[in-house]
Amino acid sequence: MEQRSINIHIFGRQFPIRATDQEIALIKEAANAINSKIRSFRADYSHQDDLDIALMTCLDIMTEQLRLKAHHAQDASLALASVERLDQELAHALRVADSSS
Numbered sequence: 821m822e823q824r825s826i827n828i829h830i831f832g833r834q835f836p837i838r839a840t841d842q843e844i845a846l847i848k849e850a851a852n853a854i855n856s857k858i859r860s861f862r863a864d865y866s867h868q869d870d871l872d873i874a875l876m877t878c879l880d881i882m883t884e885q886l887r888l889k890a891h892h893a894q895d896a897s898l899a900l901a902s903v904e905r906l907d908q909e910l911a912h913a914l915r916v917a918d919s920s921s
Contacts, residue, residue, distance in 0.1 A: 830854050
């Protein structure tokens with residue numbers, strides 16, 4: 821896949837990024853989300869310096885990502901347990917059907 825260069829603005833700074841066309845929209849959305857969180861932290865913690873705001877934003881984003889990862893892992897585990905239960909029920913039903921034949 822061919823990559824192209826774009827400029828992303830985060831926290832008042834410009835960052836050149838190389839990305840595929842499929843990644844560009846996602847990267848822009850991520851930059852917008854980061855800037856939104858930064859604005860929120862700046863409004864709530866106006867006395868903090870820029871580094872503190874940036875680090876609080878990073879911590880908030882990573883906490884959210886880990887929470888989602890744990891939630892997805894739990895969902896996957898529940899889905900797997902359901903599939904295993906259905907597999908056992910199907911195996912039992914097939915044994916019953918075979919024994920009655």
